[in-house]
Amino acid sequence: MSDDVSSLVIDSLCDQARGQNATVACFYFDFAAQNEQSPTNMLGSLLKQLVCGQEEIPEEISRAYQDEQNAIGGRGLQLSDIVKMLETTSSKKPTFICIDALDECVEGHRVKLLGSLNKISKALPILEYS
Amino acid sequence: MSQLFSNNIGSLNTTNINFTVTGDRSNILAWLSPLDPRSRHKDIQGRRVENVGEWILQTEEFRSWYSSSVEGASDNAVFFCYGSPGVGKTYLR
Numbered sequence: 001m002s003d004d005v006s007s008l009v010i011d012s013l014c015d016q017a018r019g020q021n022a023t024v025a026c027f028y029f030d031f032a033a034q035n036e037q038s039p040t041n042m043l044g045s046l047l048k049q050l051v052c053g054q055e056e057i058p059e060e061i062s063r064a065y066q067d068e069q070n071a072i073g074g075r076g077l078q079l080s081d082i083v084k085m086l087e088t089t090s091s092k093k094p095t096f097i098c099i100d101a102l103d104e105c106v107e108g109h110r111v112k113l114l115g116s117l118n119k120i121s122k123a124l125p126i127l128e129y130s
Numbered sequence: 131m132s133q134l135f136s137n138n139i140g141s142l143n144t145t146n147i148n149f150t151v152t153g154d155r156s157n158i159l160a161w162l163s164p165l166d167p168r169s170r171h172k173d174i175q176g177r178r179v180e181n182v183g184e185w186i187l188q189t190e191e192f193r194s195w196y197s198s199s200v201e202g203a204s205d206n207a208v209f210f211c212y213g214s215p216g217v218g219k220t221y222l223r
Contacts, residue, residue: 006211007174008183009192020200028170036165044163057158065158077161094200121207 006100013096022094025049029104037105039112043082046097050089061085083116090120186211 010026017024025046029037051057064081089095097117105113186192195209 007171007178009186010171011175012187013196016196022200026171027167028174030170041163041165045165045167048159048162049168051162052159057155061162062154062158065154065161068161082162096199 006098010098013098017094017096020094022096023050023053024096024098026098027100029099029101031104034104034106034109037109039109039116040077040079040082042105042109042113043079043086043116044077047082047086047089050086050095058085058089060088079112079116083119086116086120 006026006028010024013024016022026049027042027046029042047061051061064077064085068075068077090097097120102110192209195206198206
């Protein structure tokens with residue numbers, strides 16, 4: 001599928017979501033950006049988009065941020081932390097996740113990513129393009 | 131005089147609180163991820179050809195995925211679209 005079709009679908013979902021009190025998050029994989037598109041960064045960016053649309057940052061997230069700031073050295077945001085936060089945030093209202101060019105994601109990353117999305121998707125719809 | 135003073139303190143505190151909250155919000159968002167897929171979306175959105183690809187929104191597969199999703203049916207949560215390289219994906223650009 002081309003970028004155009006997924007971009008079109010994302011816009012269409014956004015339009016429809018407005019009337020349904022739903023949120024939409026998207027992600028475009030890119031061969032050229034494989035290093036920075038780690039599962040943690042990718043899922044973190046989905047979470048960021050979902051949180052952006054809310055008036056207040058969920059307490060679970062701001063508390064995790066504060067804990068991280070107070071920790072010496074900070075262990076950094078872990079994949080499991082993000083998955084948990086995504087599960088909570090996406091369960092609050094209908095959430096659409098659109099992912100483009102899954103084939104451009106590094107294979108090792110893809111396994112982790114799909115495993116995480118599988119957990120999250122128990123409660124929400126996902127649109128994937130390869 | 132003391133009334134005036136305490137009023138001023140009040141407004142000063144309020145300003146500080148607002149400032150901190152706004153700062154924290156953008157710090158937290160940046161902490162969640164350095165990536166910003168919305169800018170890529172905007173870029174592609176601008177290069178899209180009107181009415182091309184609309185067909186996908188009309189397919190039975192898309193419609194049933196969308197409607198069951200809105201109703202919260204999780205057994206139909208994933209809609210997977212695929213195409214081999216060279217079948218015309220780029221053509222749609």
